[in-house]
Each structure stands twice: as C-alpha cells, then as structure tokens.
Amino acid sequence: MKKKSKIRLYCHHDLSIGSVFALEADQSHYLCHVMKISLNNEILVFDGVNGEFIASIAQISKKSVIVKIIEKTRPFIKTPDTWLLFAPLKKDQTDFVIQKATELGATCIVPVITQFSITEKAKTQRFLAQAIEACEQCRRLDVPEIKEPVSLNKLVSAWNKDFHLFFMDETLQADCVYEVFNHAQSSGIRKAAFLIGPEGGFSDEELSLLRNSDFATGVCLGKRILRAETAAVAALACWQAIAGDWRI
Amino acid sequence: MKKKSKIRLYCHHDLSIGSVFALEADQSHYLCHVMKISLNNEILVFDGVNGEFIASIAQISKKSVIVKIIEKTRPFIKTPDTWLLFAPLKKDQTDFVIQKATELGATCIVPVITQFSITEKAKTQRFLAQAIEACEQCRRLDVPEIKEPVSLNKLVSAWNKDFHLFFMDETLQADCVYEVFNHAQSSGIRKAAFLIGPEGGFSDEELSLLRNSDFATGVCLGKRILRAETAAVAALACWQAIAGDWRI
Secondary structure: OOOOOOOEEEOOOOOOOOOEEEOOHHHHHHHHHHOOOOOOOEEEEEOOOOOEEEEEEEEEOOOOEEEEEEEEEEOOOOOOOEEEEEOOOOHHHHHHHHHHHHHOOOOEEEEEEOOOOOOOOOOHHHHHHHHHHHHHHHOOOOOOEEOOOEEHHHHHHOOOOOOEEEEEOOOOOOOEHHHHHHHHHHOOOOOEEEEEOOOOOOOHHHHHHHHOOOOEEEEEOOOOOOOHHHHHHHHHHHHHHHOOOOOO | OOOOOOOEEEOOOOOOOOOEEEOOHHHHHHHHHHOOOOOOOEEEEEOOOOOEEEEEEEEEOOOOEEEEEEEEEEOOOOOOOEEEEEOOOOHHHHHHHHHHHHHOOOOEEEEEEOOOOOOOOOOHHHHHHHHHHHHHHHOOOOOOEEOOOEEHHHHHHOOOOOOEEEEEOOOOOOOEHHHHHHHHHHOOOOOEEEEEOOOOOOOHHHHHHHHOOOOEEEEEOOOOOOOHHHHHHHHHHHHHHHOOOOOO
8 A cells, every 4th residue: 555645844933842833824725625634633844943743733723723743753954065056947947946956955046147047037935935845745854045146256256165166067178977076075075066057058258267266166967968957956966976965 | 149059850851961851840830930940041950860960941831841961960879778767747747757868868768657656648659759859959869769658567577687777766775876876887787777666656566576676776866755757867867977978
C-alpha cells in the first residue's frame, strides 16, 4: 500500500510544544475545504527556525483552524549557504526556477538584471510564496530568502567575499563543472553562489567583468546550449552532488 | 550588441550539400509568418544523421518554403547512450521532463508504468515533437528516441545488460550520487539508464526487485524530497557532470 504523507505547512508563528494558534486564512481554507480535515487530525508544521512539529487540529471555525503543537519531530537544521543568482525569465520558467532551486537547497535567491535580461521585474512576494510551498513539499526546515533585484554590476562591486561566485559560461572557455566543483570542495569552499545569465547569455563586458573578479570562476555545463532554467537546476544539482549536502 | 542566433530546424529529409527540398508545412508557416524570413536568408538545419548545414531560402510560396543546402557547419556526433526511464506525470511536468532530458543529452526516453503511477498514458508523438523542438534549441545533432510505455516489471525482466540501470532511491538507503556515478565512471560504465519513480515513489516490491537486480544500483539525491521531474533533471545533470559528456 502506498504510504500517505502528512500535510506539511509553514507557519510564521514561533513554534514550541504546547503552543496554540490560528493558522493563516489560506491555510485554514486549504485544510477545511481542500483536504477536508477533522478535529484531532494531525499535520506537520515548521517555522524555519525551531524545526518540525506535529500539530493537532484543536478547533475548526468558519474563518480559521486552530492548532496545538503536540510533539517535535525534527530538530532545526539550516541548509548550507547556497545562493542562486539568476536573470528573471518568463513567468512559467521563473516559477520553475524558484521551485526547483528551493528543492535543491538554495538558501538565498537573487534576481539579477544583466544587459540582455528580458525583464527587470521580479515579483519577490510571489517568489517567496512559491519557495514556501516548495519547502512544505520537499520537507525542508528553512525557507530561502528572496532578495530584491540587483544589477550585475552592483552585485559584483559589492560582493561578499565569504562566498565564491560560480558563473555559468556558455563560451566553452571555462573548465568543466566536475573539475571546478571538485576543486572547490577540496579547497574548502562551503559558501557558494551560482550565477546564471539570461537566454541571450552574458555580454562580452559582463564576461570580462566576471573573469577579472578573483572571487568568481566560470563553469562549463557541456556543449549543448542549456536554457537558463535548465542551467540553474543543473548547476545546483551538480554542486549538491559534488560539493554540497548530497555528498555524504 | 547581442548576438542573434540563427533559426535552427530539424528536417526529416536526408541532408547533403546541394539538395533542394520543401520544408514541412508547420516549419514553412513558422518561417514565413512568425520569423518573416525573406528569399536568400540562411537558416541552420540538421537531420539527426548527417550533421548540421546552412540552408538558404530558395523559394517562398503560399504553401511552402523551399530550401537549398549550401554548406556543412558541423559533422554528425551521436550523443552518448543515456536513457531516461520515468513514470509519466501531469502534463506540464512531463513536458518539462522531455524538454530538459533532451537538453541534458538523453538519447532514449521511456515512459515506465509503476505501481503508484498516476497515469499510464503517454503521448509519445507529442513527446517526440517536444524533443525535436528542444534539439533545435540546444543545438543537438541527434534526436532522442521516444519509446512506447512499458511496465517496470517488463522493463526489468527484459533488461539489456549492455546498460547499467541507476534508480533514484528516496529511502536514504542508497549511496550518494557522487560516489555511485564516480564509481561507474572509473569502472568504465558508458551506457547508462536512469529510472525515476512517480510522485508516490516505488512500492516496496519494486524496490526489492530493483535492489535484487545485478544490473541496477540505487542512487541517493540528498535528504530533501525532490519532485519526480526535479529528480529526473538532477540525475541527468549529475551524470553528465561526473561520468558523461560534460566531463572533459
């Protein structure tokens, strides 16, 4: 028989055993009208700070569902620092990047405006809602931070050197991802940021800016031209595999 | 200035320099009415067998565009044998898997029916059209084969042992992807197949069938629960990086 997994919700409320509070309106609606929960049913909740808990449905009213935290199921673990910097794409592709990046352990997602960006708009509130939904689904305990859009020039000039910046370079002039990430792993780089350009790639000026930054390394993801959203997912997956939290 | 890339189309016609032929109706429509091409404009064409060529627009009529092959731009290279076996998902996610798998170098895509599959339907003609479009975009020279759906039991019992089967195992009992793929690479495994279960995972019977097959190895993609389509993309990207054609 197929195992049925528990409903899992992110709560803005600070969680501890014994606390009793009302869920948000949309969560209450989802539980009552979509999932048809009953009194004393159990769900999983997490708050991005204190870990994961079992909450029991204590009261169902017209407007809200009240839960009581009854047991801790997992202690909080912070996902290792992994940043995704990407040029916003069309709606569906951007949605896709946010969802997949969250599943793949991005801890901070930054929309970056480059010379060939197709849009400068970034609906950061919408991105956050999608990231939260992905966390609920993939059992993450923390929620990635979504930053406001920043230009590539500004990003590079104000770079936090605790992080190493890996930029996906389509020109075939960079070393292959295996080599670069393995070297990063053995050099002890643990805070990593991945920059993916827009569909049109980086401009020559942008490439030379990146190549001349001592905190940045180009990465080659093969000879096929990947779509921007594919490159984002591939870069994160390869990092987790070779140097990140999939490697045990 | 942004480099404008040439239009690139897959042709069922066997290509060689000097040949003249009419493009398919939908391609002709696309060139005339979407891309507004003119006589003597050049496009790139490939046929999945003979490489890539420049074709010049020789004639534009109401119903079709006739091209003439004038120059070879790339010799044919076959993508190394890489199979993706996946349980069909909802429409958008399946579309996504086909597109991304093509970009990531899958040479054969097989819809697999498992115990917890949400659907047994697989629109293989639609999949092929999507794969072709992805090839056009990512500059691949060959088109992946799309197989008709097969049950997991049948797939395993008729397994072609030239291929090694890697199945994504969410139970945390398998070795991490870095270890498994690195070992495969150093053991000389070059023909690889990747099996991704449906959203509900594999059943216990399926897992023990796979674990007891000497041609199969489980792979762990970390502790976060990846959606099926994320796991498919991640598995292919990690393979290409660690043991496939991204490693140079």
